[in-house]
Amino acid sequence: MKNTFRCKCPITSALDILGDKWSLVVIKQMLFEGKSMFKDFTDSPEAIATNILSARLKTLEDFGIIDKQKLPTNRKTNIYTLTAKGLSLVPVLVEFTLWSxxxxxxxxxxxxxxxxxxxxxxxxxxxxxxxxxNYKEYKQSLLKVKKDE
Structure with missing residues (x-):
């Protein structure tokens, strides 16, 4: 991962990670819609292209905002979940929702x-x-259910 930031401004630096068209959409889908697998994201009404989704998931993982784990019953399937750093974006998403x-x-x-x-x-x-x-409980049940399958 190459950390290339445009400048030293904290807002611009955060936007260098989250300011594209898709990152907050993916995080919103995880947090509020329970999406956790690649197919979940591609089946959404937002219609993110698979190559863009792959790149955004990788960037979010590289910056520690999401985790990627293999599904124990199918080693080809990844489960994406928010980390504590990702969950710390809850106030941002709520404020963004209220602003909208x-x-x-x-x-x-x-x-x-x-x-x-x-x-x-x-x-x-x-x-x-x-x-x-609510998300932490969901994540715990998701990982438990996926491991039990």
Whole structure:
């Protein structure tokens, strides 16, 4: 992995890792949609090309945002899960969602907005914690189920 950053700015450096069209979509799919295998991502409505998906998964893995493990029952299949570093992006994704709800919805009235967003907006810290805990439980059950198959 070559760490080439454009400059010393923390925002620009983060964008060098996460600022492309797909990285946050992949993380969102893992966190909120339970996607964990390559086919899960390619079957999504966002329609990411396989070569781009492969590159994004590799970059996210290289920077420690996701882990890749082999499925014990099928050594050709990888399971991708968020690391603690990846989960630390929960507040960013929630704030991005709320910003979109408040500023983009007028341009995209068909946007999917969860009915829990009002609660999330009023209880951000509790929401951040709950989302992370839910994912940790999901990840644990995913890895256990996959190992038991």
């Amino acid at each position: 709800k408040n500023h983009v919805q007028d341009f995209n009235p068909d946007m999917n907005l969860d009915e829990k967003l009002e609660w999330v907006e009023k209880n951000k810290e509790a929401a951040f914690k709950q989302i992370a805990e």
